């Protein structure tokens with residue numbers, strides 16, 4: 262996959278199958294559009310995801326989006342949502358960007374896709390200009406989960422409530438975050454539970470502050486874990502968002518390593534305990550919860 266920032270730097274020579282939108286999270290709805298552009302790829306036609314970057318709190322970092330799309334499409338264009346773009350007339354966007362720059366042969370959008378100044382551009386306008394510019398348009402019905410349309414907003418709402426299981430159903434994969442293991446206050450070790458701290462990127466959304474059963478990848482190997490997403494109000498006033506995980510069966514030194522954590526199930530909200538002793542007792546209970554969670558999972562899958 263080729264990755265660029267800004268449509269103007271596109272240098273593809275072939276015709277293209279293009280899909281456009283914010284694509285935050287690459288959920289099951291987005292995946293339908295991506296499958297469609299992939300179905301058009303050939304010696305003459307490359308697939309392009311054009312993702313508008315809104316610079317707001319997001320389900321995915323830019324790197325995560327790249328990694329998810331890497332094996333799937335030929336091009337990922339990250340397009341900052343600039344004033345010039347916001348104010349471009351829809352017809353000009355079709356002519357200048359889709360036709361002249363991207364050489365679109367196929368355009369794939371969801372039913373509610375809108376673009377151009379005042380959001381005047383939509384699927385109907387794309388269809389109206391299709392013959393003139395020689396492209397086809399696929400307007401994909403919105404994918405639903407139990408009757409509700411899947412959207413990035415819906416997934417953000419689920420995460421805000423700690424419902425990481427629902428988020429996983431809507432995404433089609435577990436919600437996750439990646440970071441370099443940093444030194445904490447090193448209190449955990451003295452309290453009897455050594456942990457790994459990772460900090461989310463600035464705009465990366467953490468689920469509701471609280472304790473979760475997690476899966477953690479260290480050096481390519483997956484481990485069961487239990488972790489707290491939040492600000493550790495019992496021991497610090499710093500307000501720094503962190504995910505802190507206790508990893509079962511890992512006794513190496515993970516400082517400086519990049520790890521990825523997947524959120525499996527919400528256990529309880531993060532709490533400001535009255536004493537470190539109370540915190541410790543609760544973390545011990547969380548560890549037993551995590552053991553039960555993964556034991557039950559294994560039993561279910563017959564392992």
Ligand SMILES: Cc1cc2nc3c(=O)[nH]c(=O)nc-3n(C[C@H](O)[C@H](O)[C@H](O)COP(=O)(O)O)c2cc1C
Nearest residue numbers: 445446447448449487489493494495496531532547
């Ligand atoms: C499973 C688990 C649950 C936790 N729950 C809370 C909590 O509810 N409230 C809180 O203030 N800190 C919580 N913590 C964070 C602890 O305060 C932290 O692990 C301890 O102070 C060690 O921090 P350190 O890594 O900076 O040394 C939790 C940590 C873990 C691993």
Ligand SMILES: Nc1ncnc2c1ncn2[C@@H]1O[C@H](COP(=O)(O)OP(=O)(O)OP(=O)(O)O)[C@@H](O)[C@H]1O
Nearest residue numbers: 282283284290370371373374403404411412413414
């Ligand atoms: N559930 C869905 N099924 C099919 N296509 C979808 C679905 N959701 C969005 N799309 C389409 O995917 C493209 C990118 O959508 P976009 O990420 O902008 O919207 P979204 O997921 O609804 O996010 P938000 O909630 O932030 O509006 C658009 O063409 C949109 O119409």
